[in-house]
Amino acid sequence: MTTILVTGGTGTLGRLVTERLRADGHEVRVLSRHSEPYAVDLREGGSGLDAALAGVDTVVHCATTQLGGDERSAANLIAAARRAGASHLVYISIVGVDRVPLGYYRPKFAVEKLVEESGIGWTVLRATQFHDLVVQVLRALAKLPVLVLPAHACDQPVEVAEVADRLAELAQGAPAGRAPDVGGPEVRTFESLARAYLGATGRRRAVVNLPLAGKTYRAFRAGGHLAPEHAVGKGTFEEYLAGRFGRGEDGRRG
Ligand SMILES: NC(=O)c1ccc[n+]([C@@H]2O[C@H](COP(=O)([O-])OP(=O)(O)OC[C@H]3O[C@@H](n4cnc5c(N)ncnc54)[C@H](OP(=O)(O)O)[C@@H]3O)[C@@H](O)[C@H]2O)c1
Helix, strand or coil: CCEEEEECCCCHHHHHHHHHHHHCCCEEEEEECCCCCCECCCCCCCHHHHHHHCCCCEEEECCCCCCCCHHHHHHHHHHHHHHHCCCEEEEEEECCCCCCCCCCHHHHHHHHHHHHCCCCEEEEEEECCEHHHHHHHHHHHCCCCEEEEECCCEECCECHHHHHHHHHHHHCCCCCEECCCECCCCCEEHHHHHHHHHHHHCCCCEEEEECCCCHHHHHHHCCCCCCHHHCCCCCCHHHHHHHHHCCCCCCCCC
């Protein structure tokens, strides 16, 4: 049995990673801003962070915020993990953080570097977008009567449970460095994903594909966020939609 700390262990991915590690018999601590007894804001660090890490062998870093500060959080976490003598630091990153100049990706790429240079044994796994995120984005776009999509852009969404399985597996092994990326089973146009979402939720919207400007769009259009050579995921977007909306729960029809 190993003592493992999962940061962001209440989030979409972290919750599943925590479940798997506990099922495998490990002592798992969950750290997030709101999860007692390890309620810590990683951006601030402090004695609560040291207490959370005392006696921990492996740290699985899943915490993130869209509001900024992920780099500072990682620096605090790494410094505390070093003080505590942790032997393995596992980080979940995103395919294309080094190729797509999206604001959220820059700090993630910087955190990869911090992890690699931490002096602690490390593993970094990059994954493509989770199905949940695609639905979140499409739901926001579908608030308008016309669903406007970036023209000629694709995505390769993956089932978060499969990413959790892989991350939990890596956390239980020796430090692996950059692990092979995890991508979903299909590279799909945004339009085909949007039409599947509209169908599954019973929404009717006109769909317009709009060419955009800028280097972020160009990088997405060039597929910088895709990993077709690592299409190892099994669960399709349609299967996810059927599981989530098939019986009408979570979201209205019509
Ligand atoms: N979503 C995707 O499509 C996708 C794809 C590839 C990789 N990833 C990566 O996977 C990881 C997890 O993503 P997710 O979608 O599961 O995230 P999520 O659902 O938004 O969960 C974020 C977690 O981080 C915690 N957290 C946020 N700010 C914190 C802070 N300052 N200090 C401590 N804890 C904090 C949150 O809990 P509290 O609110 O209680 O603090 C929550 O447990 C991220 O690194 C993300 O970049 C995501």
